[in-house]
Amino acid sequence: MKAGRIHAYHEPIHIDDINEPRIEKDTDVIVKIGGAGVCRTDLHIIEGIWKDALGNPPLPYTIGHENAGWIEAVGSGITHLKKGDPVILHPLMSCGLCPACRAGRDMYCTQGHFPGLDGTDGGYAEYLKTSVRSVIPLAPGTDPVPLAPFADAGITAYHAVKKLVPLTAPGTTVAVIGIGGLGHFAVQILRALTPATVIAIDTQSQRLDFATEIGAHHAVLAGSDGGVGGVKRIAPNGVDIVIDFVGEHQTPAAGVNMLAKGGTYSVVGYGGEVQVPTLEFVNREINIVGNLVGTYNELAELMELNRQGKVVISAQQFPLADAPQVMEMLDRGEIKGRAILIP
The missing domain is CATH 3.90.180.10 (Medium-chain alcohol dehydrogenases, catalytic domain)
Structure with missing residues (x-):
């Protein structure tokens, strides 16, 4: 064969x-x-x-x-x-x-x-x-x-979202970084399992158009700041949850920076590093979660x-x-x- x-x-x-x-x-x-x-x-x-x-x-x-x-x-x-x-x-x-x-x-x-x-x-x-x-x-x-x-791709996205379901409620905001093979599943799963407002982030405008077609409420083109500015215009105090399907280059830093106090940064993509001062964990009481x-x-x-x-x-x-x-x-x-x- x-x-x-x-x-x-x-x-x-x-x-x-x-x-x-x-x-x-x-x-x-x-x-x-x-x-x-x-x-x-x-x-x-x-x-x-x-x-x-x-x-x-x-x-x-x-x-x-x-x-x-x-x-x-x-x-x-x-x-x-x-x-x-x-x-x-x-x-x-x-x-x-x-x-x-x-x-x-x-x-x-x-x-x-x-x-x-x-x-x-x-x-x-x-x-x-x-x-x-x-x-x-x-x-x-x-x-x-x-x-x-x-x-x-499907169950990895499903596993990551399902773990976060207890953290969501009407008014919760979730940013999805990377609308590729896994991210396009996550947008739909979030809409199926949660009442959250979904913000899609990507470097390609056609992927963002795709994200809105499948259910994202907002779309942000990631620029030099990784999309932080665009997200903050939608959620001035930051988002409650970030799910990062890229996990390298600037996305870990951007993901943490767009979090509200008490927020959760959920890592699915890999290849980069998460570098967060310990004071950030304490002062903002943020959580970082990994996913298999x-x-x-x-x-x-x-x-x-x-x-x-x-x-x-x-x-x-x-x-x-x-x-x-x-x-x-x-x-x-x-x-x-x-x-x-x-x-």
Whole structure:
């Protein structure tokens, strides 16, 4: 089968011919990939940013951690899935036995595997082997292809917003920095789950137009100050919550500066640094929160919001053979919403 694989850091991936995966355990599931989302984390993998954090996985391996498709084969212990069922996959193959898994916080699993990141083969391929614990069945007849980015971009945004729901009330203001693959989900999720006023911030005016189309109340073009001035014109005392889907360059400083007293800066994007004097924490009583990918249950909840039409995706589809070029497009900021590879 064809697969997009990383052979060396700082080099484009290769489209290789490799063997199809095979059932080895009674809990294994093989999925025929319908669509694989292209994530900025995939770029960071190639740049080696994740190498040490993931234990320096041996190369080559197949990347791609946002996957949806149809059941192809299942292990002998699985009775509720059959060939042809449409599914979306939670990106982590969790063990189910550690304290985190038993508490339902499967993204903290201490014995899990992360296809496409940690050396386990991912979904830039025709077929993917995963665990039954990762499989979320979709309604019969559902086309899984356009849904693939919900598997990471979607649930990461959902997880970040859901944690903040108790902090919102009528009159609450939330600034969303970065209206890309994750940010466009967050705008819709905020509108679906909270009564907050949503302010979208981006460096590109077309993305801001998109944000207002999908529900943002206000749009601010980030200039030399990262959008702080524009936000303060809308919320003179600052916003209650900032969700930063960029997390590098000037956005951490801008995000903290646009907060009201008692506000929360929620970090989703990464690559930069948050540098805040301790007096700021005390005098303004601000909070800084980090976010991982969401849980299995959160992905199931998000798919229900999608079924209800409350959270939809904007995505461009490309053939798997174009994966190296699509990743370059993403790096140049030329993808609106999300990109999906079709084997």
